[in-house]
Amino acid sequence: xxxxxxxxxxxxxxxxxxxxxxxxxxxxxxxxxxxxxxxxxxxxxxxxxxxxxxxxxxxxxxxxxxxxxxxxxxxxxxxxxxxxxxxxxxxxxxxxx
Amino acid sequence: xxxxxxxxxxxxxxxxxxxxxxxxxxxxxxxxxxxxxxxxxxxxxxxxxxxxxxxxxxxxxxxxxxxxxxxxxxxxxxxxxxxxxxxxxxxxxxxxxxxxxxxxxxxxxxxxxxxxxxxxxxxxxxxxxxxxxxxxxxxxxxxxxxxxxx
Numbered sequence: 345x346x347x348x349x350x351x352x353x354x355x356x357x358x359x360x361x362x363x364x365x366x367x368x369x370x371x372x373x374x375x376x377x378x379x380x381x382x383x384x385x386x387x388x389x390x391x392x393x394x395x396x397x398x399x400x401x402x403x404x405x406x407x408x409x410x411x412x413x414x415x416x417x418x419x420x421x422x423x424x425x426x427x428x429x430x431x432x433x434x435x436x437x438x439x440x441x
Numbered sequence: 442x443x444x445x446x447x448x449x450x451x452x453x454x455x456x457x458x459x460x461x462x463x464x465x466x467x468x469x470x471x472x473x474x475x476x477x478x479x480x481x482x483x484x485x486x487x488x489x490x491x492x493x494x495x496x497x498x499x500x501x502x503x504x505x506x507x508x509x510x511x512x513x514x515x516x517x518x519x520x521x522x523x524x525x526x527x528x529x530x531x532x533x534x535x536x537x538x539x540x541x542x543x544x545x546x547x548x549x550x551x552x553x554x555x556x557x558x559x560x561x562x563x564x565x566x567x568x569x570x571x572x573x574x575x576x577x578x579x580x581x582x583x584x585x586x587x588x589x590x591x
Contacts (some may be wrong), residue, residue, distance in 0.1 A: 355549055366557070370535045383470050394545040398469035400477055402531065402539045404513035404555035415547030 347438040349422045356416050356440055358387065358395070360409040360424055363434075368401025378430075382407065385426040389416045389440075416440055469541040476538050482530040482565045485537040489528055490567060495577035500566055502578045503553075511584040513555040518566050520550045522576055526569040527552060533562035533584065558584045 346361040366381045381401040387394050394413040416422075418440055425435040469489070470477060479485035486493070503517030511533070518527065527542040527550065539556050550568070558564075561583045568576045 357551075368535075384468050392546060393543075395542065395548060396467070396545070397540050397542045398467070399540040400470075400536070400538050402534045402536070402557045404557055408513075408553075408555045410517075410551075410553035411542070411544075412549035412551040413545065413547045414549060 345424065345426075345434055345436045347422065347424050347436045349438050349440040351416070351418050351440055355412050355414050356389075356422075357412050358410065358422065358424075360385070360387070360411075362407050362409070362426060364406065364426075364428055366401050366403055366405050366407060371401065380429060382426045382428050385409070385424065387411070388423045389413075389420055394422075467543055476541075477536065479537050480535065482532050482537045482563065485530050486528070486565070486567055489538070489541065490569065490575060493567075493575045495567055495575035497577055497579075499576045500550075500568055500578040502564070502566055502580050504564055504580050504582050506581075507583045507585065508558065509585050511558045511560075511586055514558050514582060514584070515553065515555050516564060517553040518550070518568075518578070519552070520568065520576065522550065522568070523571040524548075524550050524568040524576070525571055528567045529554070529556070530565040530567070531556060531558055531562055531582075532565075533558035533560050533582075558582060560584055 348359045350357050364382045372379045382399050386396040395411045420440045421437050423437050427433045473489050475488035476485050479488050499522050500520045508514040529539040530537045563579050563581050566578045
């Protein structure tokens with residue numbers, strides 16, 4: 345997972361590139377692979393949730409997200425974590441630049 | 442007696458540490474499971490938000506008119522309206538719901554993501570404002586090469 349966060353005019357713009365094949369039920373049957381997609385992704389700053397998404401398998405493979413929020417400072421840390429359909433989790437921390 | 446006291450204290454502590462994350466983070470896959478099974482956008486919207494009459498024209502959707510690669514169609518959505526929840530739907534795949542975004546404190550409605558579309562169809566955005574009103578935007582996206590199995 346890649347996370348980039350940049351403060352500009354009081355608003356932090358965040359770019360997240362997650363890593364998952366995002367294979368849903370139908371695609372798994374067709375391609376004979378296992379179902380695997382991210383179901384929930386959360387971004388926290390200083391422990392408070394600033395953005396989150398409940399997701400399904402129709403996001404692109406290795407899904408990309410861009411979002412924004414206000415109220416954080418340069419140097420604050422943003423934690424992004426996700427859980428997938430198999431219960432697998434991943435976490436990444438980035439510094440707001 | 443001592444042991445019982447200790448155990449109950451432990452249970453309280455565990456509940457206290459688990460609670461904040463479950464309160465602030467809503468898993469719409471768990472709270473609105475019917476949304477994710479709905480085939481069409483209309484049913485999915487109804488399953489998630491109920492019978493709503495959204496206001497049109499307040500959300501700016503940025504989507505290509507013609508997407509060459511249906512495997513990753515960039516969809517951007519933004520608005521000056523303050524919102525708490527933004528849901529993204531399409532009618533190109535076996536099921537409609539793609540993602541439900543939630544903005545926390547200080548959240549700015551400016552989201553971009555990439556979705557799969559196996560054919561030409563409408564993309565629908567429904568947002569719930571902090572004022573309790575619903576906002577919607579629909580745009581047709583033409584897909585030349587489909588990108589979703591099934």
